[in-house]
Amino acid sequence: MWFGGSIGPPLTRPRDCRPILPHLTQVWTSTDWPEHERRCVTHRGRHVVVLGPCGADTDDLHQTTAGTVPDDVVWRWPGSYVVAQIEPEAVTLWTDLASAIPVYTRRTPEGTQWASSSRLLACLDGALRVNLDTVAARLISPDTAELGTDSFFLGVERVPPGHRIRLSARTEPLPQAVWRPTPRSEGHARRLRAALEGAVSVRVDRASRPSTDFSGGFDSSALGLLAAERLVSQQRRIVGVTVHPKGVHDGGDLDYAREAAHHIGLDHRWLPVTEEHAPYRELGVVPATDEPAPSTVSYAYFSAQLVWLVEQVGSDLHMTGDGGDALLLTPPYHLVELLRCGRIGRALGEAARWAHVRRTSIIDAFRTANSRIEPDPVPRWVHAAFPASNDANPFSLQSQTQRSLMRTMTQAGRTARADAQLAEAFGIALHNPYFDSQVIHSYLSVPVDDLPGPARYKPVMAEAMRDLFPVRLTRRTTKGDASSDHHQGLRKALPVLLDFVDGHLAAQGLVDVACLRKSIRHAALGIGDELAQIESTVSTEAWLRAVNAAPRIPWDACEVGAV
Structure with a gap:
């Protein structure tokens, strides 16, 4: 699923797309883009388009943008969405705060194309070219791949989150930051609760059979219980899914999940996983995405969960608690x-x-x-150096703590879009409400010196959910750890994995295969602390294979419509 548009003739768009309006052919969505996630109002020759789940109705949108589009438009309402103003010779875009729905641009001699998918734009001329500099940066650390505006494809740039950018045939695009946190002295839990209620409602109200992760942690439990509260008045329920090792139903997160599930609006289900769902399996069948997806290494489990949701639940929308840790856990700095x-x-x-x-x-x-603000060393098997210094503070935030939080959120939010692309192949809309702009804006209204310390486990969330969380869950001070599963998966997949890493990265001279294999063997034995870097490298290799094997997305010329 994707959306996008053209600036300047001749106009082209991907095959199997449709214009946002019959006479507005230069803005389009894929044919499977949900109707309720594409809205358009017109003001005397200019059109304002909202793409993505948004809590505003048409009247709200019309009244708010009648004179001009305010810069707070992307965090004014619940949801994750992009706003575009279409004028006769220009398009102005407002991006969400976490790049949960990223926007990319590609300049051509004829004009500029913009879209929600970098791989889509890379196929514009049929010659998809991977940006090896960005790939190398990711091998060093996923954080370093966030520097600058490059995408994973040559010639395709991403628009920074929380920015406004004007695209025209006559001027160079210059993104401008439009968001800064608004410090508030009190009411932090109330604002977070309201923002999460809105984020959940804008999704489950439109879904016929919604589901959510229900792991027993704060983040997924909050989504499940808020959805249950919302739906019970509609005589509906949400399916809460707790994943567990087959034959194990007690202990740790499972006990928290069982206790939290006692709500009339929650249909609690247990999803057993076995060794066949272990990490590092099925790496050769991961679909192509805009960039390496966070769930790549866990694709065997992730894809099995999606199949189960379709076949056993009939889910058409699934929520996860991803992003909760990135937002609600204060960095040590x-x-x-x-x-x-x-x-x-x-x-x-x-x-x-x-x-x-x-x-x-x-x-x-x-x-x-x-x-902690210093970068991690380059993994010893990577043949690349740190990229040149670039602007790592797109919001011009003075607080290092806030910069750290937003950098983590924007990196995690944008990469989570790749997981959503994986889920699309199974017919499920995957949503991550903690990346919603309004949720981020509400939580970062907490002044820096009032943020909870790094040893405190999400006290603002605990207060916000006190009436719905069981007392035992509210008092929780830690979260579960799945690193042992990844070590075990690495050990079991070792022979296949050692062969797998001698692939595209090695052919491009980006990794030393012998050194990488040595580190993988050590990690399988539990030696060293390089598991995260190994997983990043393996995910990148799997992504390169998928991108090179996938067919190119065709583009067609289209007639120019009147604005």
């Missing part, structure tokens, strides 16, 4: 920033709490917190 803000007593108290959790001294806690 916050300790240093508290000191610099003069909050010495608070800084010492939070550092002592964090030092206790990590079993270290307060001095070491501050030292570690300060060092």
Whole structure:
């Protein structure tokens, strides 16, 4: 599924797309794009289009954009959406705060194409070319691939999140940041609750059979219970899915999930997984996406879950709690920033709490917190250097803590779109409400010096959900850890994996296969701390294979419609 448009003739669009309006052929969506996620109002020759799930109705949209489109338009209403203003000779775009629905551009001698898919734009001339510099940056660290505006394809650039950009045939596009947090002194839990209620409602109200992850953690439990509250008044229910090892129904997250599921509007289901769903299986059948998907290494489980949702639940929309940790867990650098803000007593108290959790001294806690802003070393098997310094602060935020939060959110939000593309192949709309602009804006209204310390486990969320969470869940201070599953999967897939990594990356000279294999063997034995970098490399290799094997997406010329 995708949307996009053209600036300047001749106009082209992907095959099997339809214009947003019969007379507005230069803006289009794929034929499977949901009707309720494409809205358009007209004001004296200009059109304002909203693409994506949005809580505004047509009257709201018409009244708000009658004079001009306000820059807060993308976080004014619940949902994850992009806004486009279409004028006779230009298009102005407003992007969401987390790139949950990313926007890419490609300039040609005839004009500019823009779309929600970088791979789609890369196929414009039939000669899809991968951007090896971006690939190399991802091998170093997924964070370094976030620097700048390059996509994973040559000639295709991404528009930064939370920006406004004007595209015309006569001028160079210049994105301008339009979002900054608005500090509020109180009401943080209430605002977060309201934003999450809106994010859930805008999705489940339109779904015929909605479902959600229900792992027993804060984030998925909140979505499931808020959806249950919303739907019970409509005499409907949401299916909450708890994944568990086959034959195991008790302990850890499973106990929290079982207790939280006692709501009349929640249909709680258990999804058993076995060794055949272990990480590192089925890497050769992962579909092509705009970039390596977060679920690539876990594709065997992920695809099995999607099949189960279709066959056993009939789900047409599934929500996940992805993004909750990125938004609601304060980065350790916050300790240093508290000191610099003069909050010495608070800084010492939070550092002592964090030092206790990590079993270290307060001095070491501050030292570690300060060092967290430094990049990780380049993996020893990667033949690439750190990319040249670029603007890593697209929102011009003064707070390092907020910059860290937003950098994590925008990187995670955009890559989560690749998971949604995987789910599309199974006929399921995958949604991640924690990446919604209004949710982000509401939570980051908490002033920096009032954010919970890094050792505190989501206290604002606990307060926001106090009436729906069981008392035991509200008091939870940690989350589950699946790293042992990945180590076991690595061990079982070792022979196949050692052969798999000698592929496209090696052919491009980006990895030392012998060194990579050595690190994989060590990780399989539980030696070293390179598992995350290994998974990133394996995911990138799987993505390259999928992109090279997938057929090119055809584009066709179309007639120019009147604006």
